[in-house]
Amino acid sequence: MPTLSIAVEHEDGTVVVRPRGEVDYDSALVLTGAVEEVEGEWHGVVVDLSQVPFMDSAGLHALIALERRCREQGSRLTVIGIQEQPTRLLDLVSLGGFFTTTA
Template sequence: MRRQTTTPRREPSLRVPIVVTLVGELDYPSAARANRELDPVTAGDRPHMVLDLTRVDFLDCGGIGVLCRARRRTRAHGGRLSLVITDPRFLRILDAVGLTGSFDILSAAPDTARPADDGPCVTGCDGPVSAAAAPHS
């Protein structure tokens, strides 16, 4: 008799977004570190990441590069990236460089965020970066 194995398959509609909160400055000096920490979150099959920038104090071209890299990586793996931005300065920066339409912009992170089961917990910028999974709505 042949032994049959079944691998559980997670349907895309059941995937939960990973909410990553950045803290501090997202700038040129912190970009390499932030990229190293975000890369595992953006890898894999169909990643959906919500990048919460509400605790970021400063954003420059290096930070924009981090956002573009995360967007490119999630799309390359069939996923998507959303940004939580409440600071009008950051919205103006994205608009000035023509990137406003390149991201899903949210006014708040999902209320239902919960810690990810052994999910990524990363540090970056000049402060902590935390990750949590939120039920997909």
């Protein structure tokens, strides 16, 4: 059973997604599903990873798919609050600059 919870908020046309827990093979679909539920309601998406201490390749795949969907709809994905392990994963697969990120 996934150990990931997700809060979704709307702020001025932007959807803010706040996962809490590990984003891995068992829970990545929870992240994808949360964003799909609000698809079409937003102009931009912010994913706040400040409460995600661990992410594996399935979580990374979910973020890449979300970024691609945002781009297709003419919006933008911003990832904030990336912790150390997810940052290392992005750097390991040379995607450190793929997402728009802020502190």
